[in-house]
Amino acid sequence: MMPPKPFKKRKPDIDFTLRRVFKKTTFRSVQRQVIEAALEGHDVYLQAATGLGKSLCFQLPAVQVEYGITIVVSPLLSIMSNQVDALLEAGINAATLNSTVGYEDKLKIFRDLECGHPKIRLLYVTPELCATQNFRKKLEIVYRQRELNRIVIDEAHCISEWGHDFRPAFKLLSMFKTEYPLVPITAVTATATDRVREDIVTILRLPPPPTLKMYLLSTARSSLHYEVRFKNDEANILEDFLSWLRSVHQRRQERDLPEGERSDAVSGIIYCQRRQSCEELAAALRDNGIGAKCYHAGLTNDEKEEVARSWLVDKPGYDVIVATTAFGMGIDKPNVRFVVHWQVSKSFEGYYQEAGRAGRDGKAARCILYYSREDRDRTQYLVNLEASKKRSGTTLGETLGKVQSFASLISYCESTDICRHQAICDYFSDPEKPVCEWACDYCKDKDALKRAKMLGLAEEEWVSTQREVGAYTVRYEIE
Numbered sequence: 001m002m003p004p005k006p007f008k009k010r011k012p013d014i015d016f017t018l019r020r021v022f023k024k025t026t027f028r029s030v031q032r033q034v035i036e037a038a039l040e041g042h043d044v045y046l047q048a049a050t051g052l053g054k055s056l057c058f059q060l061p062a063v064q065v066e067y068g069i070t071i072v073v074s075p076l077l078s079i080m081s082n083q084v085d086a087l088l089e090a091g092i093n094a095a096t097l098n099s100t101v102g103y104e105d106k107l108k109i110f111r112d113l114e115c116g117h118p119k120i121r122l123l124y125v126t127p128e129l130c131a132t133q134n135f136r137k138k139l140e141i142v143y144r145q146r147e148l149n150r151i152v153i154d155e156a157h158c159i160s161e162w163g164h165d166f167r168p169a170f171k172l173l174s175m176f177k178t179e180y181p182l183v184p185i186t187a188v189t190a191t192a193t194d195r196v197r198e199d200i201v202t203i204l205r206l207p208p209p210p211t212l213k214m215y216l217l218s219t220a221r222s223s224l225h226y227e228v229r230f231k232n233d234e235a236n237i238l239e240d241f242l243s244w245l246r247s248v249h250q251r252r253q254e255r256d257l258p259e260g261e262r263s264d265a266v267s268g269i270i271y272c273q274r275r276q277s278c279e280e281l282a283a284a285l286r287d288n289g290i291g292a293k294c295y296h297a298g299l300t301n302d303e304k305e306e307v308a309r310s311w312l313v314d315k316p317g318y319d320v321i322v323a324t325t326a327f328g329m330g331i332d333k334p335n336v337r338f339v340v341h342w343q344v345s346k347s348f349e350g351y352y353q354e355a356g357r358a359g360r361d362g363k364a365a366r367c368i369l370y371y372s373r374e375d376r377d378r379t380q381y382l383v384n385l386e387a388s389k390k391r392s393g394t395t396l397g398e399t400l401g402k403v404q405s406f407a408s409l410i411s412y413c414e415s416t417d418i419c420r421h422q423a424i425c426d427y428f429s430d431p432e433k434p435v436c437e438w439a440c441d442y443c444k445d446k447d448a449l450k451r452a453k454m455l456g457l458a459e460e461e462w463v464s465t466q467r468e469v470g471a472y473t474v475r476y477e478i479e
């Protein structure tokens, strides 16, 4: 057992660092408390809505002390590179080690770790890398020098087989507390049910409170307007969407916009399940005068980069991105005014996270989900197919978790008797009673919602006869 860590000299106060380094004026919500708990050396569990600013809760403590490194374990390369770019821009020595990093750069990072006194303050890595002996040996060197300040597990729901994004390598992170018992851990997520939360705490071997500081914030995002639009295979949802978007443009035109600002500069994302649908929809939108581009795994890296960067800076022609589900994770664009799901998602958490890309500036934004029973059956087929595939490492929990999560999303779509914000809180066992008023289709007009459902959806009887003849079991590629 190693002796306790010596006191690490702190820099001036955290308000100063917030302003000077992160260029923000005030802390949001519990940020101050979380940061102070981290600086006192506590293990931290932070669960809070999308867009709250959870990253600052581990980035600021990482640079607040004079020396030492914070390791951030993250599942997505796009999240890592976007956070590292933003940190470098703020003048913070940050780096990432993953498959996209060249040999020379990797070597430099390894040398920095091997010296035991790393200059890098935040290092973003994948859980798979943490499982390698080579990386662990290097961390051991830093640990022995007592310069391994903190381990952060971002998107911590990936640890649990009951979490929608389960990644087996995350489970191996249990080794952090056994190998580096003196190093505090911060676990961060936006989407954990009670069961997933218990798993995270158990697997990471986090101590009980008060050593562990738990921050469970509401999942509610009051500035988001949630809406389900009912459709069937015969409906023309392109027309419906266009007429909504044009009305938004029209309202902007009627306002006095600042000089040079376009009335159609309304930034949004449309999520589709298939690459081909992305291409076709983006083309159809362009044919109708909307600046739309598609984004999916079939594009080259350069193409993807060009689309994402142009969208980020609101370049004309790049207002609406029609994308498969991975788009947007890690891209921190504050002024996304709408997120539309052209079909139902495959999980409740996936839907919540994707919709949560909207309105990160705290201003009002619209989340529209086009729901049909035919799409429900097609997606159900895919969910079942994935669940039944006997992949190595697939567990019963993982399978059931996915099937249950999808079923919960379907009841969310079908329900006409509960506020959408409340339904989301209920799913995440969040005790919050969100104040909604007009910020969802139910609270806006319950009767209209019931009518729209009755008129918009195909009859269950019809759908079930179609299902029996295999109409929804067409296997198509999902990316």
Ligand SMILES: Nc1ncnc2c1ncn2[C@@H]1O[C@H](COP(=O)(O)OP(=O)(O)OP(=O)(O)O)[C@@H](O)[C@H]1O
Binding pocket: 024, 025, 026, 027, 028, 031, 049, 050, 051, 052, 053, 054, 055, 056, 189, 190, 332, 334, 356, 360
């Ligand atoms: N105190 C603050 N003042 C102003 N802006 C802030 C503050 N803290 C964070 N932000 C901004 O809020 C946005 C969202 O932050 P962040 O990416 O950390 O969200 P998150 O909680 O990790 O959300 P998600 O779970 O969706 O990834 C960022 O643009 C960030 O710069």
